[in-house]
Amino acid sequence: MNYYGIRAIYRFEMARMGRTLMQSVASPVISTCLYFVVFGSAIGSRMGDIDNISYGAYIIPGLVMLSLLMQSISNASFGIYMPKFSGTIYEVLSAPVSYVEVVIGYVGAAATKSVILGLIILATARLFVDYDVLHPFWMFSFLVLTSVTFSLFGFIIGIWADGFEKLQIVPMMIVTPLVFLGGTFYSIDMLPEVWQTISLFNPVVYLISGFRWAFYGVADVHVGISAGMTLMFLTACMVTIWWIFRTGYRLRS
Amino acid sequence: MQPDISVKHLNKVYADGFQALKDINLDITRGEIFALLGPNGAGKTTLISIICGIVNKSSGEVKAAGHDIVKEYRKARETIGLVPQELNTDSFETVWNAVSFSRGLFGKPANPAHIEKVLKDLSLWDKRNNRIMALSGGMKRRVMIAKALSHEPRILFLDEPTAGVDVELRRDMWEMVRKLREDGVTIILTTHYIEEAEEMADRIGVIRQGEIILVEDKDRLMSKLGKKELRLQLQQPLSKVPGELVLEPVELSDDGYELIYTFDSQQEQAGVARLLRTLGDIGIEYRDLRTRESSLEEIFVGLVHE
Ligand SMILES: Nc1ncnc2c1ncn2[C@@H]1O[C@H](COP(=O)(O)OP(=O)(O)OP(=O)(O)O)[C@@H](O)[C@H]1O
Ligand SMILES: [Mg+2]
Numbered sequence: 313m314n315y316y317g318i319r320a321i322y323r324f325e326m327a328r329m330g331r332t333l334m335q336s337v338a339s340p341v342i343s344t345c346l347y348f349v350v351f352g353s354a355i356g357s358r359m360g361d362i363d364n365i366s367y368g369a370y371i372i373p374g375l376v377m378l379s380l381l382m383q384s385i386s387n388a389s390f391g392i393y394m395p396k397f398s399g400t401i402y403e404v405l406s407a408p409v410s411y412v413e414v415v416i417g418y419v420g421a422a423a424t425k426s427v428i429l430g431l432i433i434l435a436t437a438r439l440f441v442d443y444d445v446l447h448p449f450w451m452f453s454f455l456v457l458t459s460v461t462f463s464l465f466g467f468i469i470g471i472w473a474d475g476f477e478k479l480q481i482v483p484m485m486i487v488t489p490l491v492f493l494g495g496t497f498y499s500i501d502m503l504p505e506v507w508q509t510i511s512l513f514n515p516v517v518y519l520i521s522g523f524r525w526a527f528y529g530v531a532d533v534h535v536g537i538s539a540g541m542t543l544m545f546l547t548a549c550m551v552t553i554w555w556i557f558r559t560g561y562r563l564r565s
Numbered sequence: 566m567q568p569d570i571s572v573k574h575l576n577k578v579y580a581d582g583f584q585a586l587k588d589i590n591l592d593i594t595r596g597e598i599f600a601l602l603g604p605n606g607a608g609k610t611t612l613i614s615i616i617c618g619i620v621n622k623s624s625g626e627v628k629a630a631g632h633d634i635v636k637e638y639r640k641a642r643e644t645i646g647l648v649p650q651e652l653n654t655d656s657f658e659t660v661w662n663a664v665s666f667s668r669g670l671f672g673k674p675a676n677p678a679h680i681e682k683v684l685k686d687l688s689l690w691d692k693r694n695n696r697i698m699a700l701s702g703g704m705k706r707r708v709m710i711a712k713a714l715s716h717e718p719r720i721l722f723l724d725e726p727t728a729g730v731d732v733e734l735r736r737d738m739w740e741m742v743r744k745l746r747e748d749g750v751t752i753i754l755t756t757h758y759i760e761e762a763e764e765m766a767d768r769i770g771v772i773r774q775g776e777i778i779l780v781e782d783k784d785r786l787m788s789k790l791g792k793k794e795l796r797l798q799l800q801q802p803l804s805k806v807p808g809e810l811v812l813e814p815v816e817l818s819d820d821g822y823e824l825i826y827t828f829d830s831q832q833e834q835a836g837v838a839r840l841l842r843t844l845g846d847i848g849i850e851y852r853d854l855r856t857r858e859s860s861l862e863e864i865f866v867g868l869v870h871e
Contacts, residue, residue, distance in 0.1 A: 314639070320669025324658075331657060399653030403712065406617040406647050407670040408639040564621045565579060 317409040321417025325391050329425050336387065337429060340379040344433050347375050348440040351497060362499050363530040368441035373524040374496025375437070377516070380430050380455070381462050381491060385483050388422035388466030393473055396563075405564060411557035419463045426459035443527065450535075451526035457542055458519055464549035471562050490516040500532045515545055567631050568592035569720055569751040570616060575625030577611055577775075585611040587775040589625070593753060598746055600766035600783075601755045604869055608775040609755040610650055613722050617647045629720060643672060646718030648709050650725045650755075656698035660689055663697060664711045671716035683711045686741065703734050710741075721745060723754040727761060739765055759862035763787075771868055779868060786864065795826040795837060797844070798853040809843050824851075 329336055352368035359367040395401040404414060437443065445451050473479040494516030500508050511517050512533075522538025525531035531538065556563065570593035577586040585608045593599050601609050614620035616627055618638060627634045632641040655663055664680050684690045687707045692700060697708055706726070713721060723742070727735045742752055742765060756762055762769055763783070770780040779786075802821035813836075816825045824844075828836045844851070 314672040316669045316672050316674060320666050323669075324662075324666050327662070328657070395655075398655070399649075399651055400655055402617075402619050402647070402649050402653060403667060403670060405619045406642060406645070408642040408672050409670065410639075560621050564619065 314407075314409050314413055317407060318413045318417045318420075321404070321409075321414065322421045325418060325421030326424070328391070329387065329421070336383065336425065337432060340383055340429060341432060341436055344375050344379060344436060345440075347371070348437065352440055362502075363528070365528050365530070366441065369443040369528070370499075370524075371497055372434070372437050372441065372443055373527050374491070374494070374520045376430050376433050376455075377458065377494075377520050377523055378491045378496060379433055380426050380458050381487050381516070381519075382483055383429055384422060384426040384459050384462035385466035385469065385487060387425055388419055388463040389470035389473065389479055389482075390466075391418050391422055392467055392470035393479055396471070401563070411553070414557075415464070415467065415553055419460065419467050422463035422466060423456070423459040426463065427455055430455050430459065445527050446529045447526045451523070454519070454523045454526055454539075454542075457539075457546070458523070461542060461546040461549060464546065464553060468549060468552050468556065471556055474562070487516075490514050491520075495520050495532055515541060518542065566595060568628075569595045569630055570753065571626075571628040572612075572616070573626045575612075575615065575627060576623045577608075577615060577620065578623045585775050586615075589772075589775075589777055591770065591777060591780065593751060594768075595751055596746065596749055597767040598742065598752045598754070598765050600762035600769045601753065601772060602757075602759070602762055602769060602865055603755075603772035607772045609772060610724055611775075612772070613647070613724050613753070613755070617645055617722060618642055639672075643716070644718055645720045645722065646713035646716065647722045648706075648713045648724060648726055650728070652702065652705050652709065654697045654705050654708060657696060659694050659696055660684065660700070660708055660711070661693040663708060664715045667712040668715040671718075673716045679717065680711075680715060683714050686744075687711050688737075703730050706730060707734075710738075714745075719749065720751045720753070723752065725755055725757065727756065727758060735761075759865055763862075771865065773869055787858065792858075792863075793828055794857045795828070795840070796855050796857070797824040797826070797851040798822060799824060800850040800852055803849070807847055807849065809847050810840070813840060813843075815840070824849075 348368065348371075351371055356367035356371075361367065362370045392401075395404065409417075469479065469482050493511065494514050495511070500511045500517060503511065518533060518538040518541040521532040522535050522542065525535040525538070555561070570591070572589050572591040575586055575589040576584070578584045589612060601612070603609050611620060615622045616629060616634060618634060618641075622635075629641040630644040632638075632644075634641045658666070661680065661684070664684065665675065668676065668680065681690070684693055687710060689704065689707055689711060692704060697705060700708065706729075710723075710726070726738055726742075730738065739761070742754070746752060754761075754765070766783050768780065769783050769786055771778050799822050803817055803824075804821060806815055806817050806824075810824075814827045816827075817823070818825065826837070826840055
């Protein structure tokens, strides 16, 4: 293992994120605050409890997931896209690092930042609503697992993208709708039957449901299924990355 | 002795079907300075990129410091430093961080003393805390060299190191390359400035349309292919080449004051002596004479246009 290599990439990425602290921490925190003000306080006060949980508290896991997904994807995709775009990728390609080490460096840094951000958002939420975490260990595990999985996904997008639009399009056009329709703001039990079935094809439903279970012990689908689906997606991402490096797809001509 | 770089039957076909390298065979000896010359698009960068692991080869075998670049890529790459042709740098990093990053990436523990030495050698020490985007183009190129030297490679690739670099910096770079060679570093450089190859290289390879068409010691190349010219400044102008000399490769300058004799440097003695004797015999006096060797540039142009 080239530990110095992993550390160099990891530190480089963390330093890059440190430089963009404003965008990377402030903007998700601000948007989460807005959600709490609008949905939690203003509208939430007129909403009944869901599963005996106040509406403000009910949306917290989903909102954290929303930021976690968006930030993991954008950090990791940007992290690998930028060197590709500026040409500095030559150095990583010519270095004695294996692709596993490259991925650990880039994805590890992106996931670290997402986890930190998730915790910051949770702390911020505390200012608006009182909530408990029933299973802190599982809550943290879901936080980490989701950050890693979607950082891997972002890494793939960063390699696939050959322009800035493509870099934005997946988070905007796919992830946002999936999160909004994934039960952030409602329990899927509240949907008509057809839409409940359709929702089960939305992977984000499982993430949010599992995460919410860790908070409140209630879930739309069984937590085991949530964890299983997340691990499946994680595996799919890892297989894709293995293929990318084996073939040199968009990295080595 | 085992060559530092060994390339055997290397082919490269890009995804679009273009064959950029055709059956390249090349050995580079430890400690030499090897200049790779060739017109635009000849395949110089492609060859270097394959050896360094940036481009996948299509077929053939490449070894660096005795290690296969695919099977033992870690060992092979550890030995190599690369200064690419394009100026690609992380604009937002400081010089110090960028160079330290490279060292770590290549698996070496931090060594501030070495980084300091490299930066001082490249006159970047004063700029170590500057962001790279705040540097001039020539300084950026030196940062790229510093990055390549950060992990103490024993093989250094310089892909057009002096493109767009001023004369003074170019001299500095030549100086640096010589120093590196004294330390035992093998250096492979590509260049479009023939005088650069002439000035620095021990051996020269010429590549054209993906094929190595010549590899030769520089000195031998110069003498083998080089033409010499003897120019005689005459006391009295002539209107035409004297009859006694019409069979010789002699020309008269436009103003008639100069006789120009071209000869192969290998047969020089015989020809020059004969010419001078003949001139004496027919009573043509000259004030001055000088000889000039044709430059590598002329040799090169001749080769590439063959
Ligand atoms: N990624 C690629 N896909 C397809 N063809 C390529 C690719 N990269 C280079 N080529 C082609 O391969 C040939 C060799 O290119 P290369 O960059 O190796 O030339 P070079 O000798 O370094 O030229 P220069 O002196 O201009 O730097 C060129 O015809 C180029 O168009
Ligand atoms: Mg080139």
